[in-house]
Amino acid sequence: MENHMRKFFVLFTLIISTCLVAGDNTDKTFIHALYTKTQLNHASYKLLRELTAQYPRRLAGSPGADGAVQWARRTMQQLGFDRVYLQEIKVPHWERGEAEACYVVFPDNHREKLSVLALGRSVPTPGGELLAPLYVAHDVDDIKKADPEAVKGRIVFFNAAFPDTFLQTMHGYGRAVQKRVWGPSEAARKGAVAVIIRSVTTAHDDAPHTGTLVYAGDAPKVPAAALGYLSADRLYEYWKRNKNIKVSLRINSRIFPDKTSYNVIGELTGRKHPEQIIAIGGHLDAWDVGEGAQDDGAGIVHSIGALALLKQAGYQPQNTIRAVCFMNEENGLRGGKAYARIAKEKKEKHIVAIESDAGGFTPRGFGYSGPEAGLKQLNEWLPLFPPFTIQAIRPSGGGADIGPLHKAMSTPVMSLIPDNQRYFDFHHSHKDVFSAVNRRELELGTASVAALLYLIDQYGLNNGVKHSASHP
Helix, strand or coil, X not given: CHHHHHHHHHXXXXXXXXXXXXXXXXXXXXXXXXXXXXXHHCHHHHHHHHHHHHCCCCCCCCHHHHHHHHHHHHHHHHCCCCXXXXXXXXXXXXXXXXXXXXXXXXXXXXXXXXXXXXXXXXXXXXXXXXXXXXXXXXXXXXXXXXXXXXXXXXXXXXXXXXXXXXXXXXXXXXXXXXXXXXXXXXXHHCCCCEEEEECCCCCCCCCCCCCECCCCCCCCCCCEEEECHHHHHHHHHHHHHCCCCEEEXXXXXXXXXXXXXXXXXXXXXXXXXXXXXXXXXXXXXXXXXXXXXXXXXXXXXXXXXXXXXXXXXXXXXXXXXXXXXXXXXXXXXXXXXXXXXXXXXXXXXXXXXXXXXXXXXXXXXXXXXXXXXXXXHHHHCHHHCXXXXXXXXXXXXXXXXXXXXXXXXXXXXXXXXXXXXXXHHHCCCCCCCHHXXXXXXXXXXXXXXXXXXXXXXXXXCCCCCCCXXXXX
16 A cells, blocks of 8 residues: 555656646646545545644633644644744633533422533623523524513523525524524523523534624623523423423633634745735634534644645745634634734735635535636636536635635635535534544545645736736
8 A cells, every 4th residue: 555655646746747837738637636636645634633632622712722723833844834933812711611501490390401511701600500480582583572571580592493494504504693692692681691592503413512602792791501402492392381490500611811822824935926825724723512623623624734735746836825724713703803914014915815614524616705807717717626526616705714804905705615514513512523524525625725726826816916827
């Protein structure tokens, strides 16, 4: 097997060298060779195994996040990137503490345990256990219409399920997540003492899914947690039968002063236009449950792996290609905001910024937000990708971490779009682990990103940034 791999690497290098000399007609051969290489060396999959095994819980401010920063810097240095450096930021520091607990309490004081996780940023329950009657609301719009007298002193239960009518689950998530993000403050305005939600997930099991909430400045901060889907079903059924049930909730979270952390950046320096940047990134932080494999370990190894793949091919970019490991996407976006601020201060010229933050599933396309001419050009490249991989370039792309750059500098932004039907089965839960990632699918994502970086570097993006299109 080792001899076979050595022979393939020699063949791969010869193919790449021939493509780079021959010119435009060999782009397809070059790109297909990239895909083949990833399926034989499994480099991104190995990186993901390392990251998730060594630093499985990487919430900003935690020891896991600190270790992951050093891992990312060390990895890119070992891969021989031309420049690797840290970008200092301040991040929030929230800890879950001892395991939370939630029970439905019947009038005869019998208790039944429910599966629960505190929401990120939640304050603790005062005095340990909080026991209160229930108020059931469907979603945020429902609680806004509620009579404050009916809500006062109760725990609000947002029971809305993930909407199955959206074929693109990301669109369904955008609607379903409102109760998690804004629900606690809206309920608090009506007098609620705590909030529990049906987890934002497509899975019908009992694994709870966490995620951040946002406390409004004009509302009391109340404890908030998410129930597993089946636990939410049980609670709702009990409440329908007996409106006198109560809920016991215990959250042991703590909030500490902000900590210093870092974005981690690695670059392949452009030989013609080093001042022009093509950026690809994901977020290094992950929730304190599971291993952060799909969200967003996959995006991190897509980014690092794509640059490594091009470097191993002997490709010398015309523009600087940059991999960015953003910190604090999950509960603050401070890494993305700092990156945009520093880019604006330095007057950096980004041709495009790309984000991978939708898991390591089979790549289906890219999203794009920018000048229409760029979208037209991207679609002209679709035939260069292997069948059954990148099938569409859709308008409206980007991501949480590159959104601030798009807003501050009107930088065109793109996002990798994997098949997302199963993504929210794992998202923000104990189930987001390395063993749930398919090796072939993950590597197809790395190859797709590398191919896109190559094409944009070779031919530009019709976005007003100067470019000299030519093969080495």
